[in-house]
Amino acid sequence: MxxxxxxxxxxxxxxxxxxxxxxxxxxxxxxxxxxxxxxxxxxxxxxxxxxxxxxxxxxxxxxxxxxxxxxxxxxxxxxxxxxxxxxxxxxxxxxxxxxxxxxxxxxxxxxxxxxxxxxxxxxxxxxxxxxxxxxxxxxxxxxxxxxxxxxxxxxxxxxxxxxxxxxxxxLPGREARAGLAEAIKHGVIADAELFAFMEEHAGAIVAGDPRALERPILRSCEIKSAVVAEDEREHGLRAILNYGHTFGHGIEAVTEYKRFLHGEAVALGMHAAGVMAEALGMVDAAFVERQRACLTAYGLPVTWRDLPVAETLALMRHDKKARGGTMKFIVPDRLGHVVQRTDIAESDVRNALEALRA
Ligand SMILES: NC(=O)c1ccc[n+]([C@@H]2O[C@H](COP(=O)([O-])OP(=O)(O)OC[C@H]3O[C@@H](n4cnc5c(N)ncnc54)[C@H](O)[C@@H]3O)[C@@H](O)[C@H]2O)c1
Ligand SMILES: [Zn+2]
Missing domain, CATH: 3.40.50.1970 (Rossmann fold)
Known part of the structure; x- marks a missing residue:
């Protein structure tokens, strides 16, 4: 223990x-x-x-x-x-x-x-x-x-x-895979080694092997604990846990929470955030591909052909985390590190949503 x-x-x-x-x-x-x-x-x-x-x-x-x-x-x-x-x-x-x-x-x-x-x-x-x-x-x-x-x-x-x-x-397999999106998220935002472990052991983790699951769960708790200890009431740092969630919440809202489990919407959101980060010159194409491949290895969606871009964008503007009319995005600048940006042009957000339809 x-x-x-x-x-x-x-x-x-x-x-x-x-x-x-x-x-x-x-x-x-x-x-x-x-x-x-x-x-x-x-x-x-x-x-x-x-x-x-x-x-x-x-x-x-x-x-x-x-x-x-x-x-x-x-x-x-x-x-x-x-x-x-x-x-x-x-x-x-x-x-x-x-x-x-x-x-x-x-x-x-x-x-x-x-x-x-x-x-x-x-x-x-x-x-x-x-x-x-x-x-x-x-x-x-x-x-x-x-x-x-x-x-x-x-x-x-x-x-x-x-x-x-x-x-x-x-636990039903779909619920498990969706939950693992949050562990992959913890790797992307704070721990490149956790991410690499999850890439390497996707098979055993998805199969529910308790020994393979220990590290992602333990590291996720460590990362979340450290963030919460620093910023219990989400005045600042705690927002990094929302990586993939600004897009994800928009996708959940536009589907009235019916089509995707939360973690699946977050997976789509992480891919969109990755694509956006690349367009902003913050990460390279290899980062986006690595994140995409990892999410896919966990059976998580990274594309949704019918995504209604305009409606999703409108709902994202209304997200409760958007303050003062600006949308807040957590964007990676390398594997294991993210920054918060409130200055992203709507065209960049729209392009990232478009990319999910590809
Ligand atoms: N408080 C927070 O910081 C925080 C963070 C993330 C999510 N949430 C909330 O968590 C909720 C989602 O949690 P969830 O995904 O665990 O959903 P859930 O609690 O609805 O569980 C998913 C399904 O699995 C079943 N289940 C649970 N454990 C099982 C097991 N061991 N074996 C078989 N079936 C089992 C449940 O009965 C349910 O049908 C949302 O309401 C979300 O807002 C809160
Ligand atoms: Zn979440």
């Missing part, structure tokens, strides 16, 4: 990573001061697979709250329902919440923990790649509103994150 620390002063917390660490969750969570009555929040896919196992290692039988699976249930109504369950079971300020599931469960359970009794402790046991390399670390919690994704929420850091790669074995 490997242990990392997210360095946030007196709110610092450990991330435990290893094959089979779920079996040690009981003692790890006690070490992380998660004592008192516990509520496990999970969803209707993950609960039947892992909740009983978790419950057994926790000792005292915890309250188990099962949300219906799916992004469409990431709603405020679930917060009210969860708080009702907590009250009925007699949870109080000394109780804690354990999120067992993907990013949806983590975001909803974390926000319920942030809100219940004005904030109780919580821990994350992520069960998807997205959650293990991204959403379980960093303390962003919340729900969607019909008018916008992730528009209601709070920063609430967990007390611990327990990452067991063996839980990924039941």
């Amino acid at each position: 490997k242990t990392l620390t997210v360095d946030l002063g007196d709110r610092s917390y450990p991330i435990y990573i290893g094959e089979g660490v779920l079996g040690e969750a009981g003692s790890l969570l006690v070490q992380a001061r998660l004592t008192g009555a516990l509520a496990v929040v999970t969803d209707s896919n993950v609960g039947p697979l892992y909740a009983e196992r978790l419950s057994r290692v926790l000792g005292d039988t915890p309250l188990i709250c099962t949300l219906p699976a799916g992004e469409e249930h990431k709603r405020l109504a679930q917060i009210e329902w969860l708080c009702g369950q907590f009250l009925e079971a007699g949870l109080d300020r000394s109780s804690a919440v354990i999120a067992l599931g993907g990013g949806v469960v983590g975001d909803v359970a974390g926000f319920a923990a942030a809100s219940f009794m004005r904030g109780i402790r919580f821990a994350q046991i992520p069960t998807t790649i997205v959650a293990q390399v991204d959403s379980s670390v960093g303390g962003k919690t919340g729900v969607n509103h019909p008018a916008g994704k992730n528009t209601i929420g709070a920063f609430h850091q967990p007390e611990a994150v327990v990452i067991d790669m063996t839980l990924l074995q039941t």
Whole structure:
């Protein structure tokens, strides 16, 4: 088992990573001061697979709250329902919440923990790649509103994150590959060696070999932790994690979140950002080709023939991350390094979108 620390002063917390660490969750969570009555929040896919196992290692039988699976249930109504369950079971300020599931469960359970009794402790046991390399670390919690994704929420850091790669074995392949787009992203923005490792071991990683997955997950958590430690509330540096996301959000919006999984839209977005960086003279053609080949090796899309360029561009202008009328782009200037640019001409953005249709 490997242990990392997210360095946030007196709110610092450990991330435990290893094959089979779920079996040690009981003692790890006690070490992380998660004592008192516990509520496990999970969803209707993950609960039947892992909740009983978790419950057994926790000792005292915890309250188990099962949300219906799916992004469409990431709603405020679930917060009210969860708080009702907590009250009925007699949870109080000394109780804690354990999120067992993907990013949806983590975001909803974390926000319920942030809100219940004005904030109780919580821990994350992520069960998807997205959650293990991204959403379980960093303390962003919340729900969607019909008018916008992730528009209601709070920063609430967990007390611990327990990452067991063996839980990924039941994850549908498409979900796994989409999650790996975020790990490839971490390589491009901060670690050329991670990128090279992911290029070299694509086969074993896609096949879900826990040993091959350890490094991408560990390095992703290290990179995300370091960024969050520096800029917890996204005043600056944290924006580099949005590489590929300005284009990606536009593509998700134009397809009404139906055609692509988030990671697939991010893969398209990373390719567009690479093409744009080349046009701006920031990287060479070899960079773009290497990134394209790597995304493709993970079964991720880098082209979408029917992409409606004008509509996507219009939606990108409305993206919440665009401020003061300028679009914000994270652009690579070499493998393992990116810069933020707010001065990119709309024609360059349009050309990059056009390139995705090729
Ligand atoms: N808080 C953050 O910083 C942050 C970062 C990235 C994404 N997110 C959020 O995360 C969400 C996406 O997360 P996700 O991709 O994990 O989606 P998800 O939680 O919906 O999980 C995807 C699907 O896989 C199922 N599943 C989960 N684990 C499984 C397992 N081990 N075996 C079998 N099935 C399993 C789920 O029930 C679901 O059907 C979005 O709502 C996004 O906004 C948050
Ligand atoms: Zn993302």
